[in-house]
Each structure stands twice: as structure tokens, then as C-alpha cells.
Amino acid sequence: MSGTRIPEATVARLPVYLRALNSMSESGTTTCSSLELATAAGVNSAKLRKDLSHLGSYGTRGVGYDVEYLRYQISREIGLTQDWPVVVVGIGNLGHALANYSGFSSRGFRTVALLDADTARHGDVVAGIEIRGFDELEAVVAEHGVGIGVIATPAVAAQDVADRMVAVGIRSILNFAPTILSLPEGVDVRRVDLSSELQILAYHEQRKSSAPATVAEVVADLGQPVGGVR
Amino acid sequence: MSGTRIPEATVARLPVYLRALNSMSESGTTTCSSLELATAAGVNSAKLRKDLSHLGSYGTRGVGYDVEYLRYQISREIGLTQDWPVVVVGIGNLGHALANYSGFSSRGFRTVALLDADTARHGDVVAGIEIRGFDELEAVVAEHGVGIGVIATPAVAAQDVADRMVAVGIRSILNFAPTILSLPEGVDVRRVDLSSELQILAYHEQRKSSAPATVAEVVADLGQPVGGVR
DNA sequence: TAGATTGTTAATCGATTAACAATC
DNA sequence: TAGATTGTTAATCGATTAACAATC
Numbered sequence: 001m002s003g004t005r006i007p008e009a010t011v012a013r014l015p016v017y018l019r020a021l022n023s024m025s026e027s028g029t030t031t032c033s034s035l036e037l038a039t040a041a042g043v044n045s046a047k048l049r050k051d052l053s054h055l056g057s058y059g060t061r062g063v064g065y066d067v068e069y070l071r072y073q074i075s076r077e078i079g080l081t082q083d084w085p086v087v088v089v090g091i092g093n094l095g096h097a098l099a100n101y102s103g104f105s106s107r108g109f110r111t112v113a114l115l116d117a118d119t120a121r122h123g124d125v126v127a128g129i130e131i132r133g134f135d136e137l138e139a140v141v142a143e144h145g146v147g148i149g150v151i152a153t154p155a156v157a158a159q160d161v162a163d164r165m166v167a168v169g170i171r172s173i174l175n176f177a178p179t180i181l182s183l184p185e186g187v188d189v190r191r192v193d194l195s196s197e198l199q200i201l202a203y204h205e206q207r208k209s210s211a212p213a214t215v216a217e218v219v220a221d222l223g224q225p226v227g228g229v230r
Numbered sequence: 231m232s233g234t235r236i237p238e239a240t241v242a243r244l245p246v247y248l249r250a251l252n253s254m255s256e257s258g259t260t261t262c263s264s265l266e267l268a269t270a271a272g273v274n275s276a277k278l279r280k281d282l283s284h285l286g287s288y289g290t291r292g293v294g295y296d297v298e299y300l301r302y303q304i305s306r307e308i309g310l311t312q313d314w315p316v317v318v319v320g321i322g323n324l325g326h327a328l329a330n331y332s333g334f335s336s337r338g339f340r341t342v343a344l345l346d347a348d349t350a351r352h353g354d355v356v357a358g359i360e361i362r363g364f365d366e367l368e369a370v371v372a373e374h375g376v377g378i379g380v381i382a383t384p385a386v387a388a389q390d391v392a393d394r395m396v397a398v399g400i401r402s403i404l405n406f407a408p409t410i411l412s413l414p415e416g417v418d419v420r421r422v423d424l425s426s427e428l429q430i431l432a433y434h435e436q437r438k439s440s441a442p443a444t445v446a447e448v449v450a451d452l453g454q455p456v457g458g459v460r
Numbered sequence: 461t462a463g464a465t466t467g468t469t470a471a472t473c474g475a476t477t478a479a480c481a482a483t484c
Numbered sequence: 485t486a487g488a489t490t491g492t493t494a495a496t497c498g499a500t501t502a503a504c505a506a507t508c
Contacts, residue, residue, distance in 0.1 A: 006433075007498070007499070008498090008499095009498080009499060009500090010499090011430060011433050011434075012426075012430055014429070014433070015423065015425065015426035015429040015430065016410065016423075016426065018429070019408065019409075019410065019423075019426075020410065023409075033464085033465065033466090034465075034466070034467095035465090040410065041410060042410050042412070044500090044501075046500075046501050046502065046503090047499090047500065047501075049465095049466065049467065049468090050467085050468085050499090050500080050501085052466095052467085053466090053467055053468070057466080057467065059465080059466050059467080060465085060466075060507090060508060061464080061465055061466040061467080061506070061507045061508045062463075062464045062465050062466075062507070062508040063464080063465070063466085063508065064464090064465065064466080065466090077433075078429050078432055078433045078436075079432045079433055079435070079436035080429065080432065082432075082436070084428075084432050084435070086428070092327070093323055093324075093326040093327035093330055094323075094324070094327035094331075096323040096326075096327075097322070097323035097324035097326075097327050098424065100323055101324075101424055101425070102408075102425075104424065104425065104428065108429075108432065109425075109428055109432075147435050147439075148428065148431055148432070148435060171435065171438060172431040172432075172434065172435045173431075174424075174427055174428060174431060178249065178332075179249075179253075180246065180249065180250065180270065180271060180272050182272075186438075188431060188434045188435070188438075190427050190430060190431055192422060192424070192427055193245065193246075193249075194328065194331055194334065194404075194422070195245065195331070195334065195339075196242075196245035196246065196249075197404050197420050197422055198314075198316070198334065198339055198378070198404060199244070199245040199248070199308050199310065199338070200241055200242055200245065200420060201378055201402040201403075201404060201418060201420055202308055202309045202310065202312075202314050202338065202339075202378070202402075203236075203241050203244070203307075203308045203309055204241075204402065204418045205309070205314070205377050205378060205401065205402045205418070206308075206309035206312070208401060208416075208418075209377075237474070237475070238474090238475095239474080239475060239476090240475090263488090263489065263490090264489075264490070264491095265489090274476090274477075276476075276477050276478065276479090277475090277476065277477075279489095279490065279491065279492090280475090280476080280477085280491085280492085282490095282491085283490090283491055283492070287490080287491065289489080289490050289491080290483090290484060290489085290490075291482070291483045291484045291488080291489055291490040291491080292483070292484040292487075292488045292489050292490075293484065293488080293489070293490085294488090294489065294490080295490090
């Protein structure tokens with residue numbers, strides 16, 4: 001299985017499985033079935049097994065999965081057994097939150113620098129790291145071999161920051177600024193858009209409030225066919 | 231078209247189109263083609279037209295789309311022409327960032343309360359709103375008719391906060407805590423997981439670094455068939 | 461062995477894309 | 485009218501799901 005391309009939808013769920021396994025491990029669970037892990041991760045067990053089958057055969061029929069072993073295998077597949085130096089640009093409230101966020105400093109990821117264009121912030125220490133000028137980006141990337149950049153600047157600055165990141169060799173960007181970046185092929189960008197998430201919730205909330213207009217919609221809402229309805 | 235169920239993938243992209251239209255509007259653009267809007271939104275034009283076709287026929291053949299009109303139609307479809315009172319629970323660095331984030335206070339959404347279990351924070355004013363106790367959740371929800379709750383607490387508190395939100399009538403939750411919530415049917419949860427996003431980037435970054443193993447992978451990376459390659 | 465549970469198959473479902481007729 | 489561009493069709497692609505043979 002190793003070397004096979006893993007479907008994007010599966011890749012996006014691996015971190016969720018990993019999180020569920022971590023919490024099982026913390027609570028002392030040594031073995032779990034696909035149903036237990038799937039429930040903890042909020043998916044159905046068929047999907048979980050299908051997803052895991054893309055990584056290899058790491059379970060035991062009739063028994064289930066060894067929590068530690070599966071945890072290791074998923075970590076390895078994602079690449080968390082390596083060290084990923086990360087640079088965060090834009091140290092406002094969000095940047096502070098990111099710097100302090102355990103997920104960023106935890107196993108696998110290491111925040112090597114916090115950069116901000118505002119000289120008034122330089123020298124401030126956040127999460128044990130001193131804030132430096134944005135003009136030190138190139139030196140930081142070269143020194144630590146940074147491949148992943150996080151943008152937490154205001155929207156107006158984001159494209160410039162991204163362009164500069166790409167110019168100094170960063171090829172993966174996590175963008176929190178509410179703007180759509182335009183970047184060359186080969187650069188991977190993921191956008192975390194707080195307002196989009198709210199808007200998607202609002203759309204569904206709106207649908208809940210208004211009464212469904214047709215029998216077809218009621219049936220669709222129930223999620224299963226209703227016998228005898230014409 | 232109105233009343234038709236809109237595919238989830240389309241719903242998730244409507245906020246992106248809206249953002250692109252907003253920035254066109256700001257820069258004085260009054261009309262755009264599907265290709266222009268698609269480029270600004272980072273999708274291809276066929277997908278954009280297909281998506282918009284689920285809302286209705288708001289363009290003019292041979293001409294394109296009226297920016298303001300399309301902006302209004304998408305806003306209406308999402309439900310942004312209504313007022314959505316929102317409560318944020320957990321006012322640490324992330325909660326601060328959210329409270330100050332323009333996307334949360336902008337058109338459509340209105341932060342009506344900031345709640346925190348830590349009494350030391352009570353009375354602090356963030357983004358013009360005074361932080362109150364978590365025990366005031368029920369009163370706040372009842373008073374303002376809150377339907378959407380945002381969780382920005384530490385992971386350990388998130389499930390309790392979510393249970394309480396559901397108990398007082400909230401049916402849509404945006405969860406920033408790094409934990410998987412277990413909630414009853416009918417409650418809509420969206421999770422924003424910073425560490426998942428980093429992990430997904432790491433997976434792809436890893437793939438970039440290691441040399442592709444087969445010609446098939448090289449061809450797949452190029453994203454198009456390569457003439458003459460055997 | 462009998463019971464349990466995985467890994468895989470195959471069918472279904474939904475999303476994407478290219479192409480083009482409709483039409484401004 | 486001629487040129488441009490939408491909205492829709494149909495084909496393709498990828499993801500989900502149920503069912504079950506393999507096997508511990």
C-alpha cells in the first residue's frame with residue numbers, strides 16, 4: 001500500500017483519527033474496533049475501514065486495532081515522525097493564539113519564528129519566542145529549512161506576505177487572513193476562513209427555521225424513505 | 231430554482247464567491263464574467279456557473295453578472311440578509327481574535343455576548359463587549375434568540391459547553407477546540423481544527439520532498455497527460 | 461471450533477468538467 | 485447581425501456505503 005496515492009478526502013480525515021487515537025491512548029485504551037474508533041471520530045465504520053485500507057493492513061481480523069501501533073502508522077503516513085519547522089507571520093490576537101496553541105508546538109511541528117511588520121511588537125516574547133521583523137523571513141527560512149508558513153496578518157498584507165514566502169522557498173501556506181491568495185502552481189495553500197464557516201452554519205440554520213416546503217424535502221430531512229407517503 | 235436543495239460542496243463555496251464579489255464591489259467593478267469571478271475565487275469557470283445555476287439565473291448571456299445584484303442574491307441565499315446573533319464562549323487569545331474579527335461582526339452576524347468560566351476575566355471589555363459568566367448563557371440565548379454558538383475554550387471544557395448550548399436551544403455550533411464533539415441529531419457542528427490543517431499540509435509537503443517513485447506519479451503531478459512519455 | 465471483526469468488492473451517490481445550444 | 489457568455493447537458497471522476505468473504 002505504501003507509495004500509493006491516498007485520496008484527498010481520506011488525507012483530510014487522518015488527523016481526526018489520530019486525534020481520536022491520542023485520546024484513547026491517554027485514557028489507557030490499548031485496542032479498539034473500527035466501530036469504536038469510527039464513533040470517536042464521528043464517521044461510520046465502513047468509511048473508517050476504507051480509509052485505513054489505503055494505508056495498509058494494520059488491524060487484526062476478529063480483534064481490531066492496536067491503538068499505539070495504528071497511531072504510529074498514521075503519524076508516519078502524515079509525516080509527523082519528521083520535524084516540521086514553521087514560521088508564523090502576523091502576531092496579533094490570532095497570531096498569539098496560534099503561537100500558544102498546543103497543536104502547533106506539539107509533536108511534529110515546531111514554531112521557529114514569529115514575525116511581524118510592526119516594529120512596536122519586536123522583542124515581545126510570545127510562547128517563549130521573541131517577535132522579530134518580517135524582513136528576517138529569508139534568514140529564518142534558510143537557517144531552519146522552513147517549508148510551512150502561517151499567515152495571520154490583516155487581509156491587506158496577506159498577498160504580499162505570501163509572495164515573499166514563496167520567493168524565499170516556502171511551498172506550503174496556511175492562510176488565516178480573509179482573502180483569497182493567488183500563488184504559483186506547486187504551492188499548497190489551505191485557507192481557514194472563520195467567516196465562511198459562520199456563513200455555512202447560517203445557511204443550514206436558515207433551512208432549519210423555515211418550514212420545509214414539500215413532502216420531498218421532509219422525506220429528505222428524515223434521511224430515509226418513508227413508507228406509505230405518496 | 232428557489233427552494234431546491236443546494237449541494238453541500240456548492241454551499242461551502244458560496245462564501246468564497248461572496249468574498250470575491252465584495253472585493254470587486256470595493257474596487258468599483260460593476261460587471262464580471264464567470265471567468266473573472268471564478269479566477270478571483272480560485273475555481274474554474276465551469277464549476278462557478280454550475281454552482282450559480284443552483285441559485286437561479288442571475289447572469290446575462292453575452293454580458294456576464296451584475297456584481298451588486300449577484301452579491302445580493304448570494305447573500306440572500308446564505309441568509310445574510312437576516313440578522314444572526316452569535317454567542318462566543320471562551321475568551322482567551324483565540325476568543326479575543328474572534329471577537330475582534332470583522333467577519334464575525336460584519337453584515338449578518340452580531341456578537342451579542344462573550345462568556346467565560348474564569349471570573350477573573352468578567353467585566354473585561356473586548357471589542358466593546360463586556361465578558362460575562364458562562365452561567366449567563368441561558369439568559370443571553372433567550373434574550374437575543376441566539377441560534378449559533380462559537381466555542382473557543384480549551385479542549386477539556388468544549389463538550390460541556392456544547393451540551394449546555396444544546397440544552398438552551400442552540401442548534402448550530404462552530405467549534406475551535408481541538409476535540410470531537412458528540413451531539414444529538416439535528417445539531418449542526420463545524421469544526422475548525424488548526425492542527426488538522428497543518429497536518430494536511432505536512433502530508434503534501436512530505437510528498438513534494440521525496441522524489442516521485444513512478445512515471446505515473448510524475449504524470450499525475452503534472453496534472454495533464456504528457457505526449458511521448460512511455 | 462465459533463464468534464468477532466477486518467479488508468475488499470461492487471453498487472450507489474454526489475461532484476467535477478468539457479462542450480455547446482441558448483440567447484443577450 | 486456577429487461576438488460573447490451564460491445555463492445546461494452528459495460524460496467522467498471520485499467518494500461513500502453496504503455487504504460479505506477472509507481470517508484471527
